[in-house]
Amino acid sequence: MRVLMLSWEYPPVVVGGLGRHVHALSVALAAAGHEVTVVTRHGSEPDGTDAPLDEIRDGVRVVRAPADPPLFPFSTETLLAFTMSLNHALTRAALRVAGEQGFDVVHGHDWLVTHAAVTLKHHLGVPLVATVHATEAGRHSGWLPGELNRCIHSVEWWLTYEARRVLVCSDYMRWEVSRLFELPGGKVRVIPNGVDPAAFAATPGQVRAARQRFGGDGPLVVYAGRLVHEKGVQDLIAATPTLRRRFPGLRVVVAGEGKYAEELVAEVRRRRLSRTVEFVGFLDAELPALFAAADCAVVPSRYEPFGMVAVEAASAGAPLAVSATGGLGEFVAAGLAAVSFAPKDPRSLAEAVSSVLADEVLARRLARQGRSLVAERYAWPVIAERTLEAYGQAQRDERALRAAGTADGPIPPIVVPDGNLLRDGSA
Numbered sequence: 001m002r003v004l005m006l007s008w009e010y011p012p013v014v015v016g017g018l019g020r021h022v023h024a025l026s027v028a029l030a031a032a033g034h035e036v037t038v039v040t041r042h043g044s045e046p047d048g049t050d051a052p053l054d055e056i057r058d059g060v061r062v063v064r065a066p067a068d069p070p071l072f073p074f075s076t077e078t079l080l081a082f083t084m085s086l087n088h089a090l091t092r093a094a095l096r097v098a099g100e101q102g103f104d105v106v107h108g109h110d111w112l113v114t115h116a117a118v119t120l121k122h123h124l125g126v127p128l129v130a131t132v133h134a135t136e137a138g139r140h141s142g143w144l145p146g147e148l149n150r151c152i153h154s155v156e157w158w159l160t161y162e163a164r165r166v167l168v169c170s171d172y173m174r175w176e177v178s179r180l181f182e183l184p185g186g187k188v189r190v191i192p193n194g195v196d197p198a199a200f201a202a203t204p205g206q207v208r209a210a211r212q213r214f215g216g217d218g219p220l221v222v223y224a225g226r227l228v229h230e231k232g233v234q235d236l237i238a239a240t241p242t243l244r245r246r247f248p249g250l251r252v253v254v255a256g257e258g259k260y261a262e263e264l265v266a267e268v269r270r271r272r273l274s275r276t277v278e279f280v281g282f283l284d285a286e287l288p289a290l291f292a293a294a295d296c297a298v299v300p301s302r303y304e305p306f307g308m309v310a311v312e313a314a315s316a317g318a319p320l321a322v323s324a325t326g327g328l329g330e331f332v333a334a335g336l337a338a339v340s341f342a343p344k345d346p347r348s349l350a351e352a353v354s355s356v357l358a359d360e361v362l363a364r365r366l367a368r369q370g371r372s373l374v375a376e377r378y379a380w381p382v383i384a385e386r387t388l389e390a391y392g393q394a395q396r397d398e399r400a401l402r403a404a405g406t407a408d409g410p411i412p413p414i415v416v417p418d419g420n421l422l423r424d425g426s427a
Helices: 017-031 079-098 111-124 147-162 171-181 204-214 233-246 261-270 287-293 308-316 326-335 346-357 360-377 380-404
Strands: 002-006 035-041 054-057 060-065 105-109 128-131 165-168 188-190 220-224 251-255 277-281 296-299 320-323 339-341
Touching: 002 017, 002 079, 002 111, 017 035, 017 060, 017 105, 017 308, 017 380, 035 079, 060 079, 079 111, 079 147, 105 111, 105 380, 111 128, 111 147, 128 147, 128 380, 147 171, 165 171, 165 380, 171 188, 171 326, 188 380, 204 220, 204 287, 220 233, 220 287, 220 308, 233 251, 233 261, 233 346, 251 287, 261 277, 287 308, 296 308, 296 346, 308 320, 308 326, 308 360, 320 326, 320 346, 326 339, 339 346, 346 360
Parallel strands: 002 035, 002 105, 035 060, 105 128, 128 165, 165 188, 220 251, 220 296, 251 277, 296 320, 320 339
Antiparallel strands: 054 060
16 A cells, blocks of 8 residues: 655654654554655754655655745644645645655545645545544534634534545544534544554663652652643642642642643642642653653543543553543543543542552552553554555545546535534533
């Protein structure tokens, strides 16, 4: 299979879990003997040098499109302009590559690459497969509060309409995208995110060093992820006074970056928690050891399609406490690998974390079962095989539609409803 993968982030440019997902999936597909080309945006290596524009890395051809000269920062005010500029650059780069080699399928990840993905689908005459990692309505609890949100929703609708298969990471997300975009059941396929256990294996020395650096005289609680409202870090902070009273010497480490960071730091200061809560920024190589050193890793998301960080923390051996929302609830139900608490509820969060910190036997059982669950369900070779099956289904559908002359029919008008798009119904 010859795969053209489109993603707005890919190492060394990694903003969140999407970039790591696309990288690991691409490498797993290449390792299985398939030709994978990733077209993504250009960026810098960790040492500040420019990443190569075109290279083979980990068996994958990576083509990085430089940004156009006009300045469109990645910010709320210029997000749509940034996205349009990005898609122009991705399309030009992909068309150049397509002039050198053929492709069997285009695989686009999330709405930010929609225009390039749809253009390439029609230009190359191959099926489009789309992975929806999250939705705009989902991020806002079913609402589309502003014009920008409605615009993004319409792009998501277009992406899922044009795709022959829509991939999502959990049963919850299958319900969400099917409801939001009125998709037939057979079009949406659940393929969970994966993890490489070897990438989250820390040595005993690394774990001790992490404990010495980040820990205190009491338990160590860890959060890792983007610092945005829907990740619920504010609820962990609100629960911290209760946890500190119960567990003297408690340290809470927050690893990550995001637009909500300043507000969260201010909230910690307002609550006089600065000696307990430490913001350490984005961690990469050190993260597995931090997870392994933790007495409890907390995933307090208010909205979470899957919860990749929960799988990564479990792979590292951290006892888990996660909110019972979206895909996280499925992770808990899959194998008793975590304790759960109600989302948006600091009191429930404090009780769940306390149950882990106060019971060493429970903590060890959670860590053991978490690692076992990851090995059974979330290994990348398994995820790659299931993705290839989806590619095959998309190809068969494309051939059938082209034979019937209905592959490129008129697109119905996009109607964005008012009100809450997710209120009626449940996963």
